[in-house]
Amino acid sequence: STKLKGNEKMMPVDTLNHEPGWDKEPVEVLEIKGVRIGEGRPKIIASTTAKTPEAFIALVQDYNSRPELQMIELRPDYIGEISGKEFAKLTKQVYEIVKNKPILMTFRDKTEGGGRHVSDEYYRDFYFDVLDNGKIDLIDIEMFRNADICKQIVKKAKEKGVKVVMSDHEFGWTPSEAEIIRRLLLQEQLGSDILKIAVMAHNTGDALNLMNATWKTRNYFSRKPMLTMAMGKDGVLSRMTGEFTGSDITFCMVGGKPSAPGQIPSEEAEQILNSIHKAMYPVK
Numbered sequence: 001s002t003k004l005k006g007n008e009k010m011m012p013v014d015t016l017n018h019e020p021g022w023d024k025e026p027v028e029v030l031e032i033k034g035v036r037i038g039e040g041r042p043k044i045i046a047s048t049t050a051k052t053p054e055a056f057i058a059l060v061q062d063y064n065s066r067p068e069l070q071m072i073e074l075r076p077d078y079i080g081e082i083s084g085k086e087f088a089k090l091t092k093q094v095y096e097i098v099k100n101k102p103i104l105m106t107f108r109d110k111t112e113g114g115g116r117h118v119s120d121e122y123y124r125d126f127y128f129d130v131l132d133n134g135k136i137d138l139i140d141i142e143m144f145r146n147a148d149i150c151k152q153i154v155k156k157a158k159e160k161g162v163k164v165v166m167s168d169h170e171f172g173w174t175p176s177e178a179e180i181i182r183r184l185l186l187q188e189q190l191g192s193d194i195l196k197i198a199v200m201a202h203n204t205g206d207a208l209n210l211m212n213a214t215w216k217t218r219n220y221f222s223r224k225p226m227l228t229m230a231m232g233k234d235g236v237l238s239r240m241t242g243e244f245t246g247s248d249i250t251f252c253m254v255g256g257k258p259s260a261p262g263q264i265p266s267e268e269a270e271q272i273l274n275s276i277h278k279a280m281y282p283v284k
């Protein structure tokens, strides 16, 4: 549509013209344990890669002592055949150790880059065990599992006051920009509090697709915090550009052990992200 502005030419009226009342509302910041997700520079998270319960607790203690880590992702899929009930107990131990870093729990299936393949029903029962008996702040739910099971887990998480991070992983390739946006918005529709996608980049164009999709979602379509990344060597930059594009959390590696290809060591990531933030918002 058009609008006549004084003696100017006819101007298109859309959100880009910053018409009063038409600007997009800001991100709905998610605050957990004092960490404000969706504001300022991307928050640094690392995943546990330990293969036994003992090594897992030792690793959590180590992560807890690292000031650059603002969040921790617990990954039961790396710990052999551990049951949901056993893992729920571990999450309670974690909660005793870690007081001021939000805890995300993620059972990543082998088909999405994780350590173990399980059926949709097993996945649901495992998550229910942890939600009923454990202690976590956020839960990662793979969006392309059985739709009904995904909805059941979202419902249960909401009942328990646990925030939902619906996720999608494309380990082989990068979908088109439009398809990435569609998946992120579908997650929002399904009740996700943080929208998440990881794609495998095979060239710079793939990484730019992911970054563009993130920026468009942030700028035009959604107010939810997001967590997006392109994996692999061609995607490295996408892990550091969240403050430009709208990715509010970034996965980093600790102790030389990445949980996915292309992760930057956490201490180095902290410096890079801080430098970018300072250059964008210089203190006058």
Ligand SMILES: O=C1C[C@@](O)(C(=O)O)C[C@@H](O)[C@@H]1O
Pocket: 047, 073, 106, 108, 113, 167, 198, 229, 231, 251, 252, 259, 260, 261, 263
């Ligand atoms: O989903 C993700 C993102 C990730 O795959 C990455 O590319 O950094 C790492 C995983 O640990 C995590 O669950």
